[in-house]
Amino acid sequence: MPNQTSVTEFLLLGVTDIQELQPLLFVLFLAIYLVIVAGNGAILMVVISEPRLHSPMYFFLGNLSCLDICYSTVTLPRMLGNFLSSHKAISFWGCISQLHFFHFLGSTEGLLLAVMAFDRFVAICKPLRYTLIMNPQICAQMAVTVWITGFLYALLHSVMTSHLNFCGSNHIHHFFYVLEIQWSSCQGLL
Numbered sequence: 001m002p003n004q005t006s007v008t009e010f011l012l013l014g015v016t017d018i019q020e021l022q023p024l025l026f027v028l029f030l031a032i033y034l035v036i037v038a039g040n041g042a043i044l045m046v047v048i049s050e051p052r053l054h055s056p057m058y059f060f061l062g063n064l065s066c067l068d069i070c071y072s073t074v075t076l077p078r079m080l081g082n083f084l085s086s087h088k089a090i091s092f093w094g095c096i097s098q099l100h101f102f103h104f105l106g107s108t109e110g111l112l113l114a115v116m117a118f119d120r121f122v123a124i125c126k127p128l129r130y131t132l133i134m135n136p137q138i139c140a141q142m143a144v145t146v147w148i149t150g151f152l153y154a155l156l157h158s159v160m161t162s163h164l165n166f167c168g169s170n171h172i173h174h175f176f177y178v179l180e181i182q183w184s185s186c187q188g189l190l
Contacts, residue, residue, distance in 0.1 A: 026083035033076045040065040056134040057123070060116045063143050067112060071105040074098060100158035108150030115142050 047053050047062040075098070082088045090098070122133050 022083045026080060029076060029083070030080055033072060033080070036072045036076075037069055040069045044069075056119050056136075056139045057116070059136075059139050060112065060119060060143070063146075064109070064112055064116070067105055067109050070101075071109065074101045074105060096158055096162050099161060100154050102154075103157050104150050104154035106150075107153045108147055111146040111150055112143075115146055 043065040044062050047058045047065070078090070078098070119134055119139075123130050126133060
């Protein structure tokens with residue numbers, strides 16, 4: 001049996017090693033993050049506050065805006081902190097948590113886009129039955145199903161990943177935890 005040590009933390013090396021670029025990248029990515037949060041927050045507030053927008057299309061658009069705010073928040077704040085800090089370590093369970101939420105929100109977004117496409121299909125192909133098919137109760141059920149399915153998929157992925165043996169270097173040349181980099185270094189031992 002080969003000698004294996006348990007990995008307790010990973011070092012996220014980030015986008016670049018050039019220290020002079022780090023403040024510039026911090027400002028750039030902070031501006032991008034603020035635009036994402038402000039833009040999606042504005043969409044969400046308008047959809048909620050305007051009664052004329054309480055239709056299935058805008059209901060799903062509001063879900064997508066909320067999802068995009070959360071999705072950006074999974075990786076960008078950590079990356080921004082790493083631009084300003086010399087300590088770029090993240091714990092093993094922090095990696096698994098980040099992996100879970102990244103997959104949860106990413107898969108939920110894909111499923112939500114499919115539901116939005118179905119909504120438009122019904123609106124175009126069955127316009128006279130649209131309000132019957134896409135009533136508020138069905139829309140809420142579809143949204144809840146999408147969110148729960150995404151969560152369960154990510155939970156399965158995260159639990160299985162947490163049981164893998166991680167070996168090799170704990171340095172990750174990325175700004176968030178990437179499973180494939182670590183797992184591929186252990187393939188020769190399996």
